[in-house]
Structures are given as C-alpha cells and as structure tokens.
Amino acid sequence: MPTTAPTDPAPGLAAYSEVTASEASLRRFLHGLPGVDQVGAEARAAGLGTRSIKTTAKAWALDLAIRMVDLTTLEGQDTPGKVRALASKALRPDPADPTCPSVAAVCVYGDLVGEVKAIVGDQVNVAAVATAFPSGRASMDVKLADTRDAVAAGADEIDMVIDRGAFLAGRYLQVFEEIVATREACVRPDGSHAHLKVIFETGELQTYDNVRRASWLAMLAGTDFIKTSTGKVQPAATLPVTLVMLEAVRDFREATGVQIGVKPAGGIRTAKDAIKYLVMVNEIAGDDWLDPDWFRFGASTLLNDLLMQRTKMTTGRYSGPDYFTLD
Amino acid sequence: MAFEYAPAPESRSIVDIKPSYGLFIDGEFVDGRGASFKTVNPATEETLAEVAEASDADVDLAVRAARRAFRGWSRMSGKERAKYLFRIARIIQERGRELAVLESIDNGKPIKESRDVDVPIVAAHFFYYAGWADKLEHAGLGPNPQPIGVAGQVIPWNFPLMMLAWKVAPALACGNTVVLKPAETTPLTALLFAEICQQADLPPGVVNIVTGAGGTGQAVVSHPDVDKVAFTGSTEVGKAIARAVAGTDKKVTLELGGKAANIVFDDAPIDQAVDGIVSGIFFNQGHVCCAGSRLLVQESVAEEVLARLKRRMGTLRLGDPLDKNTDIGAINSREQLDRIRELSDIGEAEGAERWAVACDLPSSGFWFPPTVFTGVTQAHRIAREEVFGPVLSVLTFRTPAEAVEKANNTPYGLSAGVWTEKGSRILHMASQLRAGVVWANTFNKFDPASPFGGYKESGYGREGGRQGLAAYLKGAEA
Numbered sequence: 001m002p003t004t005a006p007t008d009p010a011p012g013l014a015a016y017s018e019v020t021a022s023e024a025s026l027r028r029f030l031h032g033l034p035g036v037d038q039v040g041a042e043a044r045a046a047g048l049g050t051r052s053i054k055t056t057a058k059a060w061a062l063d064l065a066i067r068m069v070d071l072t073t074l075e076g077q078d079t080p081g082k083v084r085a086l087a088s089k090a091l092r093p094d095p096a097d098p099t100c101p102s103v104a105a106v107c108v109y110g111d112l113v114g115e116v117k118a119i120v121g122d123q124v125n126v127a128a129v130a131t132a133f134p135s136g137r138a139s140m141d142v143k144l145a146d147t148r149d150a151v152a153a154g155a156d157e158i159d160m161v162i163d164r165g166a167f168l169a170g171r172y173l174q175v176f177e178e179i180v181a182t183r184e185a186c187v188r189p190d191g192s193h194a195h196l197k198v199i200f201e202t203g204e205l206q207t208y209d210n211v212r213r214a215s216w217l218a219m220l221a222g223t224d225f226i227k228t229s230t231g232k233v234q235p236a237a238t239l240p241v242t243l244v245m246l247e248a249v250r251d252f253r254e255a256t257g258v259q260i261g262v263k264p265a266g267g268i269r270t271a272k273d274a275i276k277y278l279v280m281v282n283e284i285a286g287d288d289w290l291d292p293d294w295f296r297f298g299a300s301t302l303l304n305d306l307l308m309q310r311t312k313m314t315t316g317r318y319s320g321p322d323y324f325t326l327d
Numbered sequence: 328m329a330f331e332y333a334p335a336p337e338s339r340s341i342v343d344i345k346p347s348y349g350l351f352i353d354g355e356f357v358d359g360r361g362a363s364f365k366t367v368n369p370a371t372e373e374t375l376a377e378v379a380e381a382s383d384a385d386v387d388l389a390v391r392a393a394r395r396a397f398r399g400w401s402r403m404s405g406k407e408r409a410k411y412l413f414r415i416a417r418i419i420q421e422r423g424r425e426l427a428v429l430e431s432i433d434n435g436k437p438i439k440e441s442r443d444v445d446v447p448i449v450a451a452h453f454f455y456y457a458g459w460a461d462k463l464e465h466a467g468l469g470p471n472p473q474p475i476g477v478a479g480q481v482i483p484w485n486f487p488l489m490m491l492a493w494k495v496a497p498a499l500a501c502g503n504t505v506v507l508k509p510a511e512t513t514p515l516t517a518l519l520f521a522e523i524c525q526q527a528d529l530p531p532g533v534v535n536i537v538t539g540a541g542g543t544g545q546a547v548v549s550h551p552d553v554d555k556v557a558f559t560g561s562t563e564v565g566k567a568i569a570r571a572v573a574g575t576d577k578k579v580t581l582e583l584g585g586k587a588a589n590i591v592f593d594d595a596p597i598d599q600a601v602d603g604i605v606s607g608i609f610f611n612q613g614h615v616c617c618a619g620s621r622l623l624v625q626e627s628v629a630e631e632v633l634a635r636l637k638r639r640m641g642t643l644r645l646g647d648p649l650d651k652n653t654d655i656g657a658i659n660s661r662e663q664l665d666r667i668r669e670l671s672d673i674g675e676a677e678g679a680e681r682w683a684v685a686c687d688l689p690s691s692g693f694w695f696p697p698t699v700f701t702g703v704t705q706a707h708r709i710a711r712e713e714v715f716g717p718v719l720s721v722l723t724f725r726t727p728a729e730a731v732e733k734a735n736n737t738p739y740g741l742s743a744g745v746w747t748e749k750g751s752r753i754l755h756m757a758s759q760l761r762a763g764v765v766w767a768n769t770f771n772k773f774d775p776a777s778p779f780g781g782y783k784e785s786g787y788g789r790e791g792g793r794q795g796l797a798a799y800l801k802g803a804e805a
Contacts, residue, residue: 035748037768040599050439052335052651061330247598282330283642290330 012256016220023173030172030216036208036244045239051279058275062310063101065274065302066093068292070127070263072107072300074134074231080115083108085327087119094307095325097314103303104292105157109133110150117154127157127197131182134201134230136161140178147185150194157195158186159227159298162214164204172217179221197225197263202241203233211241215248225261231298236266239276246284259288265298271309274302332644335651337438342429344515347377350385350538351521353392354531359385364540366514369435370648370657370692378514381537386506386546389535393477393504394552396532401474401502405461412457412499414527419450422523426516430488431648433515435657435693436611438649445489448773452492452791455775456500459796463501466796468803474502475578475801476554479547481568482517483560484510484659485614485715490559491517493779493790495534501799503555504533508547510560511540512660545571553577557798559616562713562739562784580788580798582616582780584713585741587762588734589619589770592727593628595746596768601635604719607744607770609643609697612658613717616785617742619770621710623730626723633701633721640684640697647689658693658716667695667716674700674709679720705736713739727752731759740782744770763789 019029053061071090073083087106094100105125106116116126128150132138138146147158160182166174179198186194198218202211218226226245229236242264249260262285268274274297281289289295304324312318349358359379366375381389400408419426426449427441436445463472478498482490487509498505509517517536524534537543541564548556549571558568559582572579589607591600607619624632648656658664675681679700688694695716703710703720710720724730734743743762745753753767763781766772773779778794780786788798797803 034595034597037596037599037748040596040602040768044599044602050443050651051332053332054335055333057331057333278330287329 012258020176020220026172030213033212033216036212038208041208041243042240045243048280048283049239049276053275059313061275061278062271062306066306067101067104068296069103069303070105070107070296070298071103071303072298074109074129078112083112083115084119087116089325089327090124091120093303104296110146113150113153113155125156127159128155129159131160133161134232136163144181144185147182151186151188155194159197159199161199161230164201176217176221179218179223183222195224197227198223199227199230201230201233202228203235208244211244212248215245219252219260225263227263227265229266231266237264237268243280243284250285261294263296263298268297268299269301271305332652337428337649337651339428341425344375348518349379350381351536352389366433368432369659372691378538380539381543383546386537386550389506389537390477390550390552392532393506393535396530397476397504399530400504400533405463409457409460411527411529412453412460415523416450416453416457418523418526426488429519430516434487434513435648435659437653437656438651440611445486449488449492452496452775456496460500466793468797468800472800475799477552478503478505478555478557479553480505480507480557481544481547482509484513485611487513488516491520494557497795498799501796503799506535506537506547508537508544514538565786581786583786584739585616585785586621586713586737586739587617587619587742588621588623589744590730590734591624591632592747593625594748596748600746601639603770604636605639608719609655609717610771612656614659614715619744620714622719622721623724623733626725629723643697645686655697658695661693664693664695667714670709670714671718674707677707679703679707735761738784741785
C-alpha cells in the first residue's frame with residue numbers, strides 16, 4: 001500500500017503514522033476525537049453571525065472576499081465559450097474599476113482546464129474537480145486517471161471528492177488511501193504538485209462529528225485544503241459546518257505544525273454571508289487563515305454581490321445588476 | 328493581516344432620557360416627597376438623570392393605590408387581564424430597540440445581550456403569563472385559585488427589565504397588584520416600563536414603581552398592607568427581608584446568590600464546553616446570580632480545557648456597551664467594581680494564580696477584564712464567596728463522585744452545569760446536584776416555561792413556568 005507522501009512529509013505528521021497504520025487504529029483515533037455538540041456549535045456560529053462589520057472593516061473584508069473566490073461553473077452545459085467568459089471575469093471582476101482585485105481561482109471540470117488556462121495564464125489559478133465528481137462513484141483507476149488528466153492539462157488545484165459511501169460504512173482507511181493516492185496523482189513530472197482540496201459533501205455526512213472526523217482523516221492523508229461541498233447536494237456550505245472545519249485545521253496545526261486551508265462551497269450568495277464567514281475565520285482559526293492561500297469561497301453568484309457592495313462602498317449608492325457582468 | 332472591526336455603535340437617539348424622573352403611582356408620574364439620587368452610565372460615569380427617592384410616605388401612597396386597584400383587577404376575568412398582558416408584551420416587542428438601548432446605557436451590559444437576550448425574554452415572559460391568566464384553575468394549584476393581594480417586589484440591577492418581567496408578569500396574571508422597587512443604579516427601564524403600562528391602558532394602581540435605595544426597599548417589604556414579598560438580590564439582604572417579615576402573614580419568595588459549579592468531564596464536547604464556560608461566567612460581566620463561577624474540570628483534560636479557554640477569552644471584545652460587537656460591557660457600579668477587585672486581590676493573596684485577558688480598559692467608567700484563577704481549592708474565598716463579576720475560579724476533580732461533592736460543597740444551590748457526551752451521566756449528575764437548575768451541555772439558558780430558583784442560601788420559591796404561579800396564588804405551595 002503506497003502510504004508515503006509524494007513530497008516531503010511534515011515532521012509533525014510523523015507522530016501520527018501509527019494512527020493510519022491500520023483500519024482499527026484509524027477508527028479508534030477518529031472516534032476518540034472530542035464530540036461536537038450540535039446545539040452549541042450552531043449557537044456559536046449564529047452568535048458570530050451577529051458581528052456588525054462596517055465602513056473600513058467592511059471595505060477591507062469585501063476586497064479580501066473577492067480575492068478568496070474560486071469562481072465556479074460545474075454544469076453539464078458548460079462550453080469553451082462559457083468558461084472563457086468566466087476566466088476573463090476572474091481576471092478583471094469589475095472592468096470599470098482597475099483597483100478591484102482578481103479572484104483566487106476559476107473552478108471547472110477537468111476537460112475545460114486548457115480553455116481557462118489560455119485566458120488566465122499564471123495570473124489566476126485554475127482548479128479542476130476530479131475523482132468522479134460529484135458522486136465519487138467510480139473505480140480508483142478511473143478516479144486517478146481523471147486527476148492525472150486535469151493535472152496534465154495544467155490545473156493548479158485539484159478538488160477531489162471523497163467516497164461518502166465508504167466513509168459512512170466506516171471504511172475510513174479506504175478513504176484515507178484514496179486521498180493519499182490522489183495526492184500522488186497530483187504530482188507533476190517536475191516534482192511539484194497541484195494543490196489538493198478534499199471535498200467531504202458535508203450535506204451527506206450529516207453530523208458534525210462526521211465532519212470533524214472527515215477533516216482529521218483528510219488532513220492526516222496530506223490534503224492542502226478541506227472543502228465542504230460539491231454544490232450539487234443541499235445543504236451545501238453552512239456556517240456551523242465551516243466552524244467545525246475551522247476548529248479542525250486550528251487544532252491540527254497546533255498538533256502537527258501543518259497549516260491546512262478551508263473552502264466552504266455552495267450556497268454562499270451574498271456579501272453579507274461572506275463577511276460572516278470571514279468573521280468566523282478570524283475568531284475561530286485566527287488571522288493566519290485570512291488569506292486566499294488558506295481560505296476560499298467556492299461560489300458563482302457571490303462575486304457579483306461582492307462587487308455591488310464594493311461599488312456601493314466607494315460611490316455611496318447601489319448600482320443595478322446590469323452594471324455588473326453576468327458570466 | 329488583521330481583521331480590525333470598525334466601531335459599530337447602536338444609535339442612542341432612539342431613547343429620550345429626561346433630566347429627572349418622579350415615581351409611578353396610581354397610573355401617574357408624581358414627584359417624590361423625599362430626596363433624589365443620580366443614576367449614571369457605568370461605561371462613562373456620565374449622570375443620566377435625577378431620580379426620586381421614594382420616602383416611607385411615598386411607598387404608603389403606592390401601596391394604597393395598589394390596594395384600591397386590587398379590588399377591580401382581582402375580580403376582572405382572567406381573559407380580560409390576559410388582554411392587558413398580551414398588549415404589554417406586544418408593546419415591549421415594538422419598543423424593543425428603545426428598551427435595549429436604555430438598558431445598556433443604564434446598566435452597562437453589551438447591546439447584543441440587551442437586544443438578543445434581555446428584551447426578547449422580557450416579552451416572552453409577558454406572553455407566557457398572559458396565556459396562564461385565564462387558565463389558572465387548570466394549573467394544578469387547587470380549584471378556584473385566588474390572588475394574594477398587593478405584592479411588594481424588590482429587584483436587582485443585573486437584569487433590570489428581565490427581573491421586572493419575572494416579578495410583574497406572574498403577579499398580574501394571577502390577579503395581584505404590585506409595588507415594585509427597581510435597583511438604585513438601574514431605575515430607567517422600569518420607568519420606561521411604567522410608560523408602557525400607561526400606553527397599554529393598564530388600570531391605575533395595578534403597577535406602581537417606586538425608585539430608591541435600600542431604605543425604600545425596606546419600606547416596601549415591611550409595609551403592613553403588603554401581602555406578598557418577592558425579592559431578587561444578595562443573600563445578605565434576603566436574610567434581612569426574611570427577618571423583617573418573620574411573624575407576619577406575608578408570603579415570601581427569595582431568589583438570592585449563587586456559586587454555581589460548571590462541571591466539565593473528559594468526554595465533553597470540548598469546544599462547546601469552552602464556549603459554555605465563557606457564557607457561563609462572562610455573560611453580563613458575570614453579574615449573574617446563576618453564573619458558572621466555579622469551573623470544575625476533570626484533571627485529565629484540565630490543561631487542554633484551560634489552554635482553549637484562554638485562547639477563546641482572547642477573542643472577547645471589551646468596551647462600549649452600545650457597540651454591536653462588544654462582548655463584555657461595563658461593571659455596573661464603582662461599588663461593585665471595588666468588591667470584584669477586593670475579592671480578586673484576596674484570591675491572589677491566598678495563593679491562586681491570576682490570569683486576565685490583556686486588553687485596554689477605557690479610561691473612564693467601571694471596567695474589569697475577564698479573569699481566571701487557577702490553582703483554586705475549596706478553601707479559597709474566591710471559590711466560596713459570590714464575586715458577581717467576570718472572575719472564574721478553576722478547580723479540578725478526578726471522579727464523578729468528587730465532582731458532586733465539590734459542586735455541592737457551598738452554602739448556595741442555584742444552578743449547575745454538566746458537560747459530557749454521556750447521557751446517563753447527565754441524568755445521574757442532575758439527580759445528585761443540589762441546585763435549582765442543572766444545565767446539560769449548555770449554560771445560562773432561560774425560558775419563561777422553565778421554573779427557576781434555588782436551594783439553601785440561594786433562596787426559596789420558584790419563578791417561571793407553572794410553578795411560578797404558586798408564588799402569587801393563595802394557599803398554593805411553591
């Protein structure tokens with residue numbers, strides 16, 4: 001079983017090698033994590049949602065949120081034309097305002113990576129979903145081939161899905177090994193690797209205890225990011241789910257020294273919501289995570305609301321939706 | 328990159344604070360015959376208003392007005408009384424922002440608490456007891472239940488409006504009339520409530536509000552024509568009241584101090600337990616009789632819990648109570664601040680280790696940073712006496728039996744908290760803890776349907792719920 005990480009494993013992680021040595025030890029570890037009290041976690045998330053972010057703080061948060069967007073289209077009807085338009089928008093979200101920052105990445109299906117890359121070059125990352133997205137129901141060979149294809153096409157980031165069926169059946173080691181193998185498939189011929197984000201589909205894992213276990217599982221397997229959802233299942237990202245994941249990355253760094261990023265995806269549509277997430281990042285994980293390298297929003301419609309609010313901050317009035325590009 | 332929250336102050340223009348206030352007697356605001364006193368904003372020390380100090384003669388007038396009103400109010404059908412209470416509840420909701428802002432100005436508590444906790448609970452209490460007014464015969468407190476008469480009620484400064492609601496709503500629902508004395512440092516929302524009574528066309532004399540200090544309170548509880556005394560406040564004053572009414576036929580309920588144990592087991596949901604410890608002791612600056620002021624943490628997780636607690640406390644925002652992002656407001660008075668300082672200094676002198684959040688305190692006003700004492704034992708005064716401030720004493724235990732023993736080893740018995748993922752342990756602990764309220768995997772949750780009250784020196788009688796009716800009905804035992 002190939003369990004060695006392709007790139008230098010962090011020394012802090014070495015202490016956990018026994019945890020992932022067998023199905024039994026991994027299960028013991030994951031089930032030994034402190035539980036999450038649902039009522040308490042939801043109350044804390046709601047409490048943070050009442051923070052009032054105004055004036056200078058709001059302007060700062062809006063720009064940061066724009067820089068954190070993974071501008072996403074994952075539809076059967078996606079065409080080269082559609083994703084090229086999206087790629088242009090990612091570069092210059094607000095054509096009327098050159099001070100508006102670019103987004104973090106464009107997120108598409110693997111076959112469209114080249115189209116996006118042609119537009120954005122190295123200015124904006126290209127993320128591709130892989131491993132039989134969104135269900136994760138395919139053989140391991142197919143999942144890995146899917147990943148290698150996207151990496152070969154130039155994807156900077158790979159958003160993989162876990163096998164929720166295996167996770168819910170308690171086959172944690174299988175999920176672990178799939179993540180390890182996918183991470184290896186992210187390695188490019190020059191030894192560098194595409195950043196790996198692991199999608200849990202928290203709407204299918206259902207409980208916060210499961211979200212915490214999945215987070216630790218993926219982090220032990222060497223992911224770079226943990227991500228809530230595909231956007232294809234409701235509920236997608238929620239504040240309390242993201243809270244539990246932020247607690248996990250915070251605790252993981254404390255235990256191992258390794259920092260992991262978090263990406264809520266799906267269902268975040270308004271600037272107001274995005275700011276609630278940033279408040280939560282700030283107060284749960286800390287300001288080290290307030291950076292596009294460590295926190296992303298997987299979203300499509302969110303960007304335009306961020307732009308509208310941003311324009312409102314500078315002009316003092318709201319512009320109609322027709323002043324922002326619909327791509 | 329730091330995320331600095333810009334100031335987000337709630338506007339105070341919604342409240343209109345008059346330069347001086349009289350007493351509310353027989354449906355009218357009248358000048359007091361005694362002296363007056365100042366009420367200040369504890370966050371700035373600015374004087375807010377001059378308030379009349381009711382003399383014995385003023386109290387007598389108020390009790391007479393209440394007695395006159397009792398005839399009509401007690402004979403009114405429950406259905407009719409309910410209409411007034413529902414109306415008051417709705418006006419409280421409509422004027423909620425005004426009440427919240429005024430409460431924060433006069434008390435020092437953060438606007439997010441007065442807005443999201445105090446005022447909603449106040450409205451909920453009036454709605455809840457309005458619902459009981461025409462169903463008293465079905466409350467299981469005997470057939471044809473009758474009101475007691477005139478209730479003299481004395482309330483504290485920590486939840487000025489909420490304590491008013493806890494006292495006034497059940498009294499009125501049962502057909503009693505009231506003379507209420509708000510705390511000396513926080514009279515303003517009670518006086519705004521008087522205005523709400525006028526707005527609701529409540530018959531004159533059903534609610535009378537006499538402001539003042541200890542002397543006024545004494546006049547209220549010892550007035551010979553007061554049939555029922557209800558007090559929330561310190562155990563010391565509670566004992567004095569119990570002595571004052573001994574030998575009379577006054578009925579009494581007392582809700583007094585506490586030194587609650589918040590017990591964290593090693594199988595607790597740690598992050599939520601830490602949040603619960605924080606809300607248990609730092610909610611309302613720790614000015615809470617049921618505050619979880621003693622953290623009992625299982626020794627095997629003590630270090631981890633403390634590290635997480637300190638990190639979490641680092642995110643608490645102390646400052647302007649009207650700022651919507653403030654978590655910790657001002658200490659209510661200089662007197663209280665002095666007491667908190669004194670007990671904290673004693674804690675340090677007795678050898679406990681003091682740790683406080685490093686934060687800038689405003690230059691004027693009364694402030695105390697959230698503070699934790701570790702290395703505390705049952706022999707320390709900070710583990711035994713009620714600090715009534717944002718000061719947590721941390722003790723450890725090894726076994727559930729030891730946790731119970733330590734939790735119960737206090738003259739108080741108002742509340743307790745249990746944190747564990749094991750349901751059977753929650754039930755076992757709840758049956759062993761001598762405390763009126765035991766919260767499981769939460770803390771400081773209040774609901775009008777749930778009775779609240781203490782064991783031992785935390786008082787007697789229950790407020791809230793069906794049980795809360797008993798305190799205001801003849802012959803019904805609490």
